[in-house]
Amino acid sequence: MSSTTKPPSSKCDIARPELADQGLRRIRWADQDMPVLAQIRERFAREKPLTGLRMAACLHVTSETANLARTLQAGGADLMLIASNPLSTQDDVAASLVRDFGIAVAAIHGEDAQTYYKHVAMALDHRPHITMDDGADLVSAMIFIAIDRLDLLSTHQKPVREWAERFSPEQRKQLFNDIIGSMEETTTGVIRLRAMERDGVLKFPVIAVNDAETKHFFDNRYGTGQSTIDGIIRATNLLLAGRKVVVAGYGWCGKGVSLRARGLGAQVIVTEVSPIRALEAAMDGFAVMPMSEAARIGDLFITVTGNKHIIRREHFLVMKDGALVCNSGHFDVEIDLVALKEETVQFTPQVRPEVDEYRLKNGRRIYVIGSGRLVNLAAAEGHPASVMDMSFATQALATEYCVKNRGKLAPKVHDVPREIEEYVARTKLATMGIAIDEMTPDQKAYAASWQHGT
Missing domain, CATH: 3.40.50.720 (NAD(P)-binding Rossmann-like Domain)
Known part of the structure; x- marks a missing residue:
């Protein structure tokens, strides 16, 4: 376990703390089938690339996501996790994350829209340096606040508006100046973020994790x-x-x-x-x-x-x-x-x-x-852990990349770097016991040349 210190109750809102034992078993079961993420977690625990950074993640609160949360925490991040979908939260997993790993969680299975956006407001109040989204709800709320268009927030988003109204219009424009970047997990979210970029309101870089080949080829298809x-x-x-x-x-x-x-x-x-x-x-x-x-x-x-x-x-x-x-x-x-x-x-x-x-x-x-x-x-438990292993490994490495390149990335939607893609695929193959060929020096020279004819 990463921690036994519980986060402040003001940063948590869960339904069934008594289910933590069951949740811990589910987290461990999923972890057995997520070897790529486990390797990254071991390295993050040694190197601490996220030390001193606050993170807010709006994701499906499942056993697989719990292992991503553990990885980010191992890297030194002060993480707060909220649900991206009212029906995807596994209450037992949420309870274990709070009790066994000391991670702040605000997520309740079946929560209504008002509660959902109360949790979004709690994530904003965490004042994150990095965000992670599954549908861009968290980033959208931040953008509405940053451009001072609280009128665009719906009735359901009242908790977000009330949180933002604690600050003056000038303060609202400054609230998210410390954002290093965000990761987006879904096709829907990337579509929304590209629209923000097109409209000139995206204020920080976003890594389109959804568009990674190791994500949409495997996570989306399989x-x-x-x-x-x-x-x-x-x-x-x-x-x-x-x-x-x-x-x-x-x-x-x-x-x-x-x-x-x-x-x-x-x-x-x-x-x-x-x-x-x-x-x-x-x-x-x-x-x-x-x-x-x-x-x-x-x-x-x-x-x-x-x-x-x-x-x-x-x-x-x-x-x-x-x-x-x-x-x-x-x-x-x-x-x-x-x-x-x-x-x-x-x-x-x-x-x-x-x-x-x-x-x-x-x-x-x-x-x-x-x-x-x-x-x-x-109606089920979401994607199998084996496929989420690749998606969440990409999430973790994209977060590290964003931090390493702080201040160097333009405020737009970025692709996942090719080296991250190939590392995840290569490592996944190794965990499956599969070896592949490498090009010979002669083949590399041929592939890089233009002089050879028919």
């Missing part, structure tokens, strides 16, 4: 692919073989979900707005059509786009009786639940754990899994 199907099956006990499964979006997450569903015998239909991705899906052997057509024939619908209202009123109205709908994109906006409720005459929550029934005016029933939130975390 992690999301497996854990999404896992969540659906846990919640419904549905046999996928022979079913028509509609996957909205054919990015890396959509590819992973489509492949896994096909592997279980489903007839997979892909919907897309990108002609290139649609063409790729078609050449990968999937049926491709607009959602207006797929809605009429699908049995199960899975959204993984990162955009809003992918499944809308007109789609609900033509769906089969008993159609199942779920989302594996970061935010709960991909399914237009407001429109669904407006078409509903009878709502029955929890017909199974994490499955709600909506009986429409036309008499048909639609089932929503996980309240429209990330189904792999709402």
Whole structure:
């Protein structure tokens, strides 16, 4: 264990401290399958690259994330961890992090929007030098405050506005001058951050960890692919073989979900707005059509786009009786639940754990899994530890890179350095007992030259 000193109660808000023993077992179980991160943690414990720095991380509070938190703490960081999704928090893990490792945690499974943003305000009050985001909520709040646009904060974000109002407009502009940088874990978050950069409001460098090849190739494709199907099956006990499964979006997450569903015998239909991705899906052997057509024939619908209202009123109205709908994109906006409720005459929550029934005016029933939130975390346990090993190793090393290059990185979205990518992949291969070839000197010279002809 890293620490037995509990953080101040003012920096913690957890639900079930009595579950710490169970949480510790889960953290240790995940740690066994995260050897790359473990190696980084050992080095961080020796070198302390994050000493003297305050960090605020808005992430899914799971057993895998706990091992990232331990790594950052081993590096010397004064870390505060809050939840990035109300349904992904594992209360037992949160309890163990506080009791066994002395890490400040503000995260409660099922927390409402007001509590969520109260925790965001607590993270801001930690006055971090470095942030880590899973969806850019933390950075967005910081930007609204820094540009003194508290009017842009929603009603749900009232706790953040109240925290910011403790300071004068001039002070608000100075609040985050000490920020060294931020790491972003999700596609949705990177999209938001690039929009901030485009609008000229991003005030510090951000490393797009999500865009690392060792992240989207593996975490998004294999992690999301497996854990999404896992969540659906846990919640419904549905046999996928022979079913028509509609996957909205054919990015890396959509590819992973489509492949896994096909592997279980489903007839997979892909919907897309990108002609290139649609063409790729078609050449990968999937049926491709607009959602207006797929809605009429699908049995199960899975959204993984990162955009809003992918499944809308007109789609609900033509769906089969008993159609199942779920989302594996970061935010709960991909399914237009407001429109669904407006078409509903009878709502029955929890017909199974994490499955709600909506009986429409036309008499048909639609089932929503996980309240429209990330189904792999709402109805299951998220990505396997083995794949998060690479993503969180990249997070930790990108944080170290940001610190080492303090003041040298422009206030924009940066890619993960190639040397970090290759270190993570090489180390992961080694932990799997896999060796690969190296180019000979002659091959290196040939690859770097232009003089050789046919």
